[in-house]
Amino acid sequence: MLTPVEALSAILDHVAALPGAPRPLQDILGLAAAQDLRSLAQVPPFTNSAMDGYAVCTGDLVSASRAHPVRLRVLGDLAAGDVPKGAVGSGEALRIMTGAPLPEGADAVVPVEDTTRGTDWVELRKPLRPGIHIRLAGEDLQVGQRLVQAGQGLRPGDIGALAAAGLPTVNVHPRVRVAVLTTGDELVDVSEEPGPGRIRDANIHAVCAQVAAYGALPVPYPRVPDDRATLMQTLKSALEADVIVTTGGISVGDYDFMKDMLEALGAERIFWKVAQKPGGPLGFWMLGHKPIFGIPGNPVAAMLMVEEYVRPALRKMMGFAKLHRPVGEAKLEAGWTGKVGDPRTTFLRVVARREDGGMHARLTGPQGSAILSSMLVANALAVIPEGVDRVAPGGPVVLHLTEEPEDH
Ligand code: AMP
Numbered sequence: 585m586l587t588p589v590e591a592l593s594a595i596l597d598h599v600a601a602l603p604g605a606p607r608p609l610q611d612i613l614g615l616a617a618a619q620d621l622r623s624l625a626q627v628p629p630f631t632n633s634a635m636d637g638y639a640v641c642t643g644d645l646v647s648a649s650r651a652h653p654v655r656l657r658v659l660g661d662l663a664a665g666d667v668p669k670g671a672v673g674s675g676e677a678l679r680i681m682t683g684a685p686l687p688e689g690a691d692a693v694v695p696v697e698d699t700t701r702g703t704d705w706v707e708l709r710k711p712l713r714p715g716i717h718i719r720l721a722g723e724d725l726q727v728g729q730r731l732v733q734a735g736q737g738l739r740p741g742d743i744g745a746l747a748a749a750g751l752p753t754v755n756v757h758p759r760v761r762v763a764v765l766t767t768g769d770e771l772v773d774v775s776e777e778p779g780p781g782r783i784r785d786a787n788i789h790a791v792c793a794q795v796a797a798y799g800a801l802p803v804p805y806p807r808v809p810d811d812r813a814t815l816m817q818t819l820k821s822a823l824e825a826d827v828i829v830t831t832g833g834i835s836v837g838d839y840d841f842m843k844d845m846l847e848a849l850g851a852e853r854i855f856w857k858v859a860q861k862p863g864g865p866l867g868f869w870m871l872g873h874k875p876i877f878g879i880p881g882n883p884v885a886a887m888l889m890v891e892e893y894v895r896p897a898l899r900k901m902m903g904f905a906k907l908h909r910p911v912g913e914a915k916l917e918a919g920w921t922g923k924v925g926d927p928r929t930t931f932l933r934v935v936a937r938r939e940d941g942g943m944h945a946r947l948t949g950p951q952g953s954a955i956l957s958s959m960l961v962a963n964a965l966a967v968i969p970e971g972v973d974r975v976a977p978g979g980p981v982v983l984h985l986t987e988e989p990e991d992h
């Protein structure tokens with residue numbers, strides 16, 4: 585049986601980034617750049633005014649003061665989008681709006697608030713440094729400057745810079761399509777009143793939501809009963825996706841057909857079972873280049889395994905340089921007691937918060953693998969290594985931070 589670390593590295597060894605393709609800016613939020621992205625233009629493209637005011641020659645204002653204002657002749661108006669008709673000479677000024685190109689001759693802009701606001705003549709009462717309230721051509725971005733590194737996820741700020749820099753399309757890795765299959769005779773749709781012995785299918789919603797939260801594209805499939813033929817048929821149609829994630833039927837129960845059906849389909853088993861709690865019977869197969877995750881049905885185990893194993897794989901396939909959540913160390917407030925001699929790694933759901941420059945974690949409550957309420961408030965997973973059966977109150981634990989810790 586593999587340890588969680590071995591299992592994850594086996595998974596990552598088998599998956600590769602899907603090739604990049606050009607996509608328009610409006611479709612790239614959250615995707616990873618498939619190459620370094622460099623500016624195609626200088627920004628700003630021309631020297632322009634940073635204020636609404638008057639473009640002037642600072643040499644005219646050297647002697648300006650409250651007692652002896654300097655009077656300049658106003659040549660006209662220049663709005664953003666206009667181009668200057670001529671130069672500004674000594675003794676002259678041009679009314680200029682923010683973003684309008686700086687006319688030849690002018691070397692600064694006086695904000696309108698600091699003037700008498702005239703349209704024919706304007707008076708100025710203090711000297712001005714050359715270059716003030718001016719944005720120089722290229723002062724923000726240079727042609728060829730790297731804006732985004734390959735493997736970086738694209739955020740709104742990146743997209744704004746790419747637009748200003750003249751890239752209408754960029755080369756990004758695609759969203760991975762993930763077929764999500766839930767299996768079990770007992771499952772009914774959330775909208776149904778479960779009959780005797782039946783339960784609502786939580787996993788289809790939980791796992792699809794996780795996949796979407798990771799920036800991939802979940803494709804929910806119709807629920808699969810514990811029946812070989814239907815499972816086979818659904819798996820075959822799920823092959824159109826880039827990745828398959830199934831829940832349930834992966835253990836050693838009489839109706840656990842997932843392993844057999846995947847292997848009948850020709851998938852190569854990379855491993856089955858990970859020494860971890862909750863959720864030991866995770867299986868991982870490859871069918872050609874297609875990874876298939878067989879995940880146990882207990883909703884908490886399922887979500888935890890999607891988080892720990894499927895997420896890094898999806899991120900690698902989507903070309904992200906950074907595959908893992910931030911790791912931190914916290915004091916586990918009330919401590920924890922497990923089984924003596926348990927050869928498994930235990931994942932505990934915790935609420936992490938920062939306090940006094942350190943991190944603290946408290947258990948979310950009962951930790952059973954079917955206790956969905958433990959997922960409602962968790963923002964981190966505490967990882968207790970194999971062989972550790974006790975953490976003293978306030979003792980250290982390693983956290984995988986699935987969200988930002990609370991701040992207190
Ligand atoms: P299995 O992995 O199929 O043995 O299922 C383990 C437990 O998880 C059983 O109690 C199932 O009823 C439950 N379970 C399986 N699939 C789901 C699901 N999609 N939603 C909620 N519970 C499930």
Ligand code: MG
Binds near residue numbers: 767769832881
């Ligand atoms: Mg089952």
